[in-house]
Amino acid sequence: MKFGIFYEHQLPRPWGSSSEYQLLQDSLTQIELADRLGYDYAWEVEHHFLEEYSHSSAPEVFLGAASQRTKNIRLGHGVIQLTTNQPHRVAEKVSTLDLLSGGRVELGMGEAAGPAELHPFNIKVRDKRDRWEEAVKAIVPMFTRESWEFHGRYYDFEARNVIPKPFQKPHPPLWVACSNIQTIGKAGEWGMGALGFTFVTPEAARAWVHKYYNNLLNNQNKLTDYPSNPNVAMVSGFMCAPTDAEAEAKAAGWTFFIFALSYYGRKGVDAPGTSDLWKEYQSWKGGPEEKKALESGLIGSPETIRRKLRQFQQSRVDQVILLNQAGKTSHQDICDSLELFAREVMPEFHAAEAEHVAWKQKVLAREIVLEDLDVKPYDIYSHQNEHIVRLTPDQLKAKMAEKEAAAKRG
Numbered sequence: 001m002k003f004g005i006f007y008e009h010q011l012p013r014p015w016g017s018s019s020e021y022q023l024l025q026d027s028l029t030q031i032e033l034a035d036r037l038g039y040d041y042a043w044e045v046e047h048h049f050l051e052e053y054s055h056s057s058a059p060e061v062f063l064g065a066a067s068q069r070t071k072n073i074r075l076g077h078g079v080i081q082l083t084t085n086q087p088h089r090v091a092e093k094v095s096t097l098d099l100l101s102g103g104r105v106e107l108g109m110g111e112a113a114g115p116a117e118l119h120p121f122n123i124k125v126r127d128k129r130d131r132w133e134e135a136v137k138a139i140v141p142m143f144t145r146e147s148w149e150f151h152g153r154y155y156d157f158e159a160r161n162v163i164p165k166p167f168q169k170p171h172p173p174l175w176v177a178c179s180n181i182q183t184i185g186k187a188g189e190w191g192m193g194a195l196g197f198t199f200v201t202p203e204a205a206r207a208w209v210h211k212y213y214n215n216l217l218n219n220q221n222k223l224t225d226y227p228s229n230p231n232v233a234m235v236s237g238f239m240c241a242p243t244d245a246e247a248e249a250k251a252a253g254w255t256f257f258i259f260a261l262s263y264y265g266r267k268g269v270d271a272p273g274t275s276d277l278w279k280e281y282q283s284w285k286g287g288p289e290e291k292k293a294l295e296s297g298l299i300g301s302p303e304t305i306r307r308k309l310r311q312f313q314q315s316r317v318d319q320v321i322l323l324n325q326a327g328k329t330s331h332q333d334i335c336d337s338l339e340l341f342a343r344e345v346m347p348e349f350h351a352a353e354a355e356h357v358a359w360k361q362k363v364l365a366r367e368i369v370l371e372d373l374d375v376k377p378y379d380i381y382s383h384q385n386e387h388i389v390r391l392t393p394d395q396l397k398a399k400m401a402e403k404e405a406a407a408k409r410g
Contacts, residue, residue: 001309001312001317001318001319001353001356002040002041002318002319002320002350003039003040003319003320003346004040004041004042004074004076004233004320004321005030005031005039005042005043005321005322005323005338006043006078006235006321006323006324006325007027007031007043007044007045007062007325008045008047008053008054008257008326009023009024009027009044009045009054009055009062009325010052010053010055010253010256010257010260010325011055012052012256012277012327012328013052013277013278014278023055024062024065026334027325028069029335030325030334030335031069031073032066032070033335033338034073034338035070035071037346038072038342039073039338039342039346040073040074040319041076041106042063042070042073042074042076043076043077043078043106043108043195043235043321044056044059044062044063044066044075044078045059045078046058046059046077046079046080046110047112047113047117048081048084048112048117048121049117049269050113050117050260050264050269051269051272051275052260052275052278053260053261053263053264059077059080060077060080060094060096060097063075063097063101063105064096064097064100067104068100070104072104074104075097075104075105075106076105076175077105077106077107078106078108078175078177078195079108079109079110079175079177080107080109080110081111082110082111082131082132082135082139083111083121083123083131083132083135084112084117084118084123087135087138087139087142087155087157088160088162090139091142091143091162092162092164094107094166094171094172095162095163095164095165095171096164098166098168098172099164099166099167102167103166103167103168105166105168105172106172106173106193107172107173107174107175108193108195109135109136109174109176109177109192110176110177110179111128111129111131111177113264114264114265114268115268116269125396126396126397127154128393129393130153130154130393131154133223134153134154134155135154135155136224137150137223137224138155138157140174140224140225140226141224141225143162143165143166143170144165144171145161145162146161147159147160147161148160148161148162170226171226173193173229174191174192174226175187175192175193175194175195175229175231175233176195177195178194178195178196178197179196179197180392181196181378181380181381182379183196184196184211184212184232185208185215185375186215188211188212188214189216189219189220189221190220190221190223191216191220191228191229191230192229193229193230193231194212194233195235195321196208196233197235197236197381197383197384198235198236198297198381198383199381200380200381200382201382202311202312202314202315203378204375204377205315206315207373207374207378208232208378209232209316209317209370210370210372210373211372211373211375213230213364214370214372217364217366230360232316232319234312234317235321236296236320236323237254237255237258237293237296237298237299237323237326237383238297238299238322238323238337238341239253239254239297239299239300239333240298240300240302240305240337240338240344240345241300241336242301243301244299244300244304247299247304248294248300250329251297251329253327253329254297254323254326254327255285255293256278256281256326256328257323257326257327258289258293258383259280259281259289259290260277261383262289263277263280278328289385293383296382296383297323298320302340302341302344306348309349313352316356316360322341324338
């Protein structure tokens with residue numbers, strides 16, 4: 001099993017004049033530390049306008065800085081929004097980052113969350129999946145073709161040679177955001193790595209891993225021509241401390257993450273520049289949803305986290321991405337957590353990586369046939385509640401059509 005770290009660049013109010021500066025500087029120091037400790041990946045999101053929840057609107061700039069302070073750690077777009085970025089600019093920025101890092105980029109691609117992010121870019125939420133799929137078809141050939149034109153519904157451009165070309169050939173590995181758990185199955189069909197959240201149970205992880213690989217092998221339908229990237233990664237709230245009690249006391253950042261995600265799922269951006277999520281979070285703390293959030297994460301002593309990880313290891317998850325920078329978790333607590341985990345937990349799972357790779361090769365060669373397990377009982381991630389369960393693209397289109405029809409009748 002491999003391990004990544006994950007950055008939303010959360011910054012709860014109140015803010016000082018240097019708050020954002022310090023946030024970015026601390027994050028770079030943490031990634032530099034993770035590189036020295038042997039972590040495998042550093043993932044950075046892209047979000048727009050989501051105050052307090054994510055101040056990461058230019059991930060390529062941040063990852064560019066990280067590339068110059070690290071040597072080995074893979075630098076992941078987790079994810080770049082294809083819906084809010086012009087295709088040529090995506091290819092140019094990703095290729096430049098890949099050159100700066102000496103070929104350490106992982107290209108995760110996503111649709112953006114909803115109207116809070118999409119509407120200012122004049123993009124309809126109902127179109128985001130179709131637009132995303134077309135963007136993949138438009139962008140990927142730019143990494144290899146010296147003359148490429150595209151004529152589609154959303155993107156239409158004449159032939160150009162998009163430069164520079166990436167360091168990795170033909171291009172960085174491709175991943176897709178799976179905020180809706182059902183997208184894991186689609187990721188297998190598309191032949192892309194699946195970036196999702198923590199599964200409810202190891203049994204759910206096993207069922208979805210089987211679904212992913214069976215689709216990859218038997219129902220593959222790539223959007224265009226690219227190498228497959230057979231990987232399943234899950235993001236989990238994280239805090240490692242000497243005791244479970246200490247870890248829970250320091251894990252409020254993860255519970256703020258869950259609260260803020262739910263908040264934007266319910267309200268969107270309701271009062272730009274004036275909302276105070278941290279204040280509202282105080283009345284949410286201590287309730288059943290916070291307790292559930294703490295139980296769902298990799299939060300505890302090294303032994304507690306080791307026990308949880310062994311269960312997911314048996315499910316054949318490839319990578320666990322640790323979300324430590326959240327809420328008001330201090331820089332020191334983040335660094336201490338990364339160091340303790342790397343010293344006490346990570347070596348056991350890194351040592352098992354060769355066996356896991358051998359298993360995967362046998363699956364891909366069809367020497368091991370995975371049982372086609374039913375995923376219907378497992379249609380939710382462990383951190384989700386009724387406010388943040390994602391609709392499928394078809395459900396979203398139907399909902400918007402019904403809303404428009406009701407408006408016309410009214």
